[in-house]
Amino acid sequence: MAADDGLLDVRDLRISYSRRNGAYRAVQGVSLSLHRGGTLCLVGESGSGKTSIAMSIPRLLPETAAVEGSVLFDRRDLLSCPRSELYEVRRRSISVVFQDAIGSLVPGTLIGVQLRRALVHRLGGSQSTNLDRTAEELLAAVGLVDPARVTSSQPHELSAGMCQRVMIALALSARPSLLIADEPLSSLDAISQVRVLDLLFELRLRYGYAILFVTHDLRVARRFEQLGVLREGRLVDYGTTTQVLSAPSSEYTRELLSAGRSLSGSQAH
Secondary structure (H helix, E strand, O other): OOHHHEEEEEEEEEEEEOOOOOOEEEEEEEEEEEEOOOEEEEEEOOOOOHHHHHHHOOOOOOOOEEEEEEEEEOOEEOOOOOHHHHHHHHHHOEEEEOOOHHHHOOOOOOHHHHHHHHHHHHHOOOOOHHHHHHHHHHHHHOOOOOHHHHHOOOHHHOOHHHHHHHHHHHHHOOOOOEEEEEOOOOOOOHHHHHHHHHHHHHHHHHHOOEEEEEEOOHHHHOOOOEEEEEEOOEEEEEEEHHHHHHOOOOHHHHHHHHHOOOOOOOOOO
16 A cells, blocks of 8 residues: 555544533544555544544544544544545545435435535536436436436335435435445345445545445454444454454454354344
């Protein structure tokens, strides 16, 4: 890997949330990195801090969050850069696929309208037939077999798997260099999970984006180049996925691998 291939460099990240009974420390001194076109999976049980880490990168945490450390993206510290610069990074370089695809789409608004708005917002331009064609091309790229029908549909008329593919199309409308996927498989059935995960990797080869993926499923984590295991806001294991799975440094990770189970437990994600 060339020295200038570094895309994301997180150093000593600490996140706490204000509560009525005092601050809750959700993330404690996490450091990680991701190169251009690379893949990193953060795995952990509910409350381990994985989503807080992912959402701190584009600064999408709630106002109750206090964030310290540094998040260098393309050599720019996103935690300290002006809002105007952050806006441009979000618009052109970082896209997020959220867990609840149906809830993240605008109810009562046609999918085609939402895609055209995203294209205008992220790429500039005006409403035109070119945008209509680009919207349908994006839907075709994410494996939706009848893009014209999808563009004329509302979110509630589509399945959960189809909505997740629409969310991926929206995320790719800006041709981002980093795609953050926050538990995008949790609301899908087993077959749809495999198909959506395969799709993210296939499109990565076409568009060249890096992936930061959040999950509680160790089976999913095996697909990624790098793996970070979180427990109570700390990285207890971090490295290449092969290293972590073959020679974990923490007892916690060894126990998880021995049990061969998901980290979802009894809590919803």
